[in-house]
Amino acid sequence: MAVDTAARADAAHAPAQPGKWRLGGTLWLLGMPGVVAVVWTLLPTLKANAALLPLAPEVVLLLSGLQTSALLALAVALGVWLAPRVGLQAPAVSAWLAGRPAGPALRAQLLPGIVGGVAGAAWLWVLSRLAPTALQPSDPASAMPLVVKLLYGGITEELMVRWGVMTLLLWLGWRLLQRGQGRPGKGLVAAAVLLSAVLFAVGHLPAAQALAGVLTVPVVAFVLVGNTVFGLVAGWLFARQGLEAAIIAHVLAHWLSSPLL
Template identity: 40%
Template sequence: MSAADPADDGSDATRTTASRGSFVRRTAALFALGIPGVAALGATVATQLRDTPLPPGVDLPLPLLVAASLIPTALLLLVAVAVGTYCAPRAGLRSHVDERVARGTPILSSLRGELPEAVGVGLAAGVAIVGLDAVAALLVPEVAQLQRAGETPSVAALLATLPLRFLYGGVVEELLLRWGLVSLLVYLGWRLAGTGVGPSRRVVWAGILVAAVVFGVGHLPALSGTAASLGIPATPGLVARTILLNAVGGVAFGWLFWRKSLEAAMVGHAASHVVLVGVSLLSRLF
């Protein structure tokens, strides 16, 4: 063995350790980005638990119940962030926060040029969702029933949903669906396709569309619970409307993630909620 061999081994070990440390720091930074959204979900869960009788035999303090309910979400977020941190850069997808931790590149100056398009796409997605929901109400009676029965009772109650909409919806859902799921699907599709120059447009669009449908399907349990509480049957038309409306947003935010960045997708998601909240406010004020 030459004298250079130990030095080479040490250099390789150092690089491996540094790479692992970078992965951990990048994962931790993106996970921390989602913590406020998890906290917003916790506040919503706490309100629901205060207003709902506990099952017989359950006698735990409210903070402990809330914390227990958030553990699965936090673990899922951690897994999604770790998966995205590994897959996204390899698939040509990016996050400014990830790049800031990895290479020290500035976040705001990198994001600034993406903001107009991100806001525009998000607002357009919000308008499309509102328009499609109006059409669905004309075609599916259960949709109209759900809209009437499920309206937020007051402006104050609607405004109270803003942290959940912007912090959980705009940030956590993007970390889960775009950074985690889209990155994984695109990376796996690219590797399975066997091309060495990066994922093709077809592979990327397949990942975006699959994640968008998963996003829509993921809202079905909430739909089922809400419809059941209001005495409205979860008909195929109502189910299709729920999947479609959420998939519209998923495609728009997935496109922003692909063409711009994770943070652009977050901005677009938040902008779509501006439209949704604005329409709800106008319907209550006028």
Template identity: 35%
Template sequence: MAVLKQFGILFGLGIAGIAMLTITSAPLVDRQLAKLSPEMLAKVPPLWVLMLLQGLQLTVLLAIGISIGIGCAYRVGLHSHLIDYWVLHTPKIPFSVIEMKWSLGLGAATTIVILSIDRLMKPALPEALQASNRTEPNWLSSLTAMLYGGITEEILLRWGLMSLLVWIGWKVLKQGITLPSKGIYQGAIVLAALVFGLLHLPATAAIVPLTPLVVIRAILLNGIAGIAFGWLFWQYSLEAAMLSHVSVHAFSFALNLLLARFV
């Protein structure tokens, strides 16, 4: 019963991001379909079928990620406040002020770093990618990024993947008696962050060809953020990583809006 409660809590959080992404990405997919020839378009399923398949695929991945995390996270000292409070009934404050400060502080710092690097690399990027970055920030896409990126991706990549990597390292190095060493956590944080960066390449590939510079940019920007979120998951909780990820998208939206208006 406890396992089902854990699954239900995280699934309810994650599915909201998937639903939002499925809805808001439909116009982009429709524009991609419009570029196809009539002969090729005739072989492609209708838009609603494509979006349903995308949503189902992500839902299956979410279920797998949650299940992996349930099996691994608590065994290696990683945890979620929501599960602590609602499932394990841990008598402690769910989210401390210090934790919130670290989450928002790292979110703000990460935003400044990745926006600065992005601006430094901008002159060398393909024109199509530069043009996509010049568009005025959209509140709906930013909200989608906060829900899907900030919550669903954290469940997939921190709760699921990072917990699994820590558990594998723990077992391989025969550290089953005590908690994993710092090196195992740090290695898992970096590997999960690398995967986080690589998973953003398909979206980039829809805009421009994947040149070495474009690939490095995607891995670098998302990897820096992934390391910050992974550290927060290790030191504090899944919710700390979620809050920081959400704040990065919120701060990015606000800063890009200011830059678009006044620069």
């Protein structure tokens, strides 16, 4: 009886958590501007190649947007369902939705996120100096707009790769190797960070192929190494600080590096 009373007392004093539907819907809406931005940039290219398309460019654009939106929804749902089980969180968003001040949770992530963003910007600058000729756009105007990098790269990618994929990888390792008992070990967390960073890098290969025309060994190595390094930074921030820290770092890295590239 005493144990039950203590447990009820602890539950009464535990911070309120937002419902899964509210958290999922909020995170999905947070990632949707990035989806709209990246899909919208495809329209000129689709119209220029309209004769090669099986459908009207606007229809292809709509289908592409729906597909990306569905993938975002799946990633968000995985994170919402699995993250609490393995100790991952979006503390500022969760606090806000639960009616608690989001400021303390956000401030705790701000400095790590800024440090990660500055380091990421420096890394992007280094990569720009080492990039293979095939990955350097002949027309600077054809480069990805900054707004797409900030919204899709900085927010949507973090929701899909870190919140969705990394959470799933950590949960799978935790279930298989720890039988779902206790907190995931440091080795499992490190493995999830690494694997999600590699998958994050692999996801950039189609864009590299579109730019380079062919995936040569130097191009593949450059894309994989360059993106994996930043993926490690973002994954570590997510694991140690929270999702918002990874988003801050990713957005800041693109924003700070943009004038230097």
